[in-house]
Amino acid sequence: MSRIAYVNGRYVRHAEAAVHIEDRGYQFADGVYEVCEIWQGKIVDERRHLDRLERSLRELSIRMPMSRAALSQILRQVVRKNLVRDGIVYMQVTRGVARRDHVFPPADTPPALVITAKPVRPAAGEKAAEQGVAVITVPENRWDRVDIKTVGLLPNVLAKQKAREAGAKEAWFVDADGMVTEGGSTNAWIVTRDNCLVTRPAQSGILKGITRQVVLDMIERAGLTFDERPFSVEEARQAKEAFITAASTLVMPVVRVDDTTIGNGHPGETTMELRKMFHKVSELSSV
């Protein structure tokens, strides 16, 4: 079976799917995106992802390419056409195609929409989670609107490549005060020695992750202690547990930060409990 992508009104073979050379996403990274997990044939937290997509678009004065209901239908079609039961669905909206000029194109320029889906083997994620992953730290070098999920991801790309070359899964950005902001494509968490879950508040320096929000909901439900405050690299090194969250990794234990082993070097108990509970708390909608 060949993969199918949705590109500006058409379902096309993935291998032949293309956008115009003057798409503003291509030329200026002038666009936004979302990634939803597909779990056992269900879309995970679609409502919150579409809320965030709408917010990102609003912040950049890009129109929604169509109604939310229509977008939701196409998401489902793409997942169905690709027979994805476990994997991810990716959607990207750019300011559209126009003659290259930094300023916005005419107001009637239609935004461009691309949606793809791909299967991911659940066993691969489970295996990584059993062992835990390593992260490296890198200086924060992104703009101050990382709350907008834009396709302008060059610092993230470079940081994650550096992690890969160091044998790590993720890179944590560290701000000028020595505080961890977030990972290249994940939010960052620690569990302190007295069992307090800590993650940076979403007011500045991070993307307000949907997975992060679901984990906060789980923590409240379970009556666990938590603190939304910045934490330093030093505090992470001393932590009992650490983990990262994203739609693509769910709750993933971190067992090494640079050269420091976290806790006993194995995935933490609280982390694994949260990972196990995740789909009981997230919103699942049928494809």
Ligand code: PDD
């Ligand atoms: N990344 N921070 C950054 C910089 C991210 O790119 C992401 C998601 C997150 C976690 O957000 P959420 O829990 O809503 O997935 C935090 C996606 C998965 C990606 O770029 O592929």
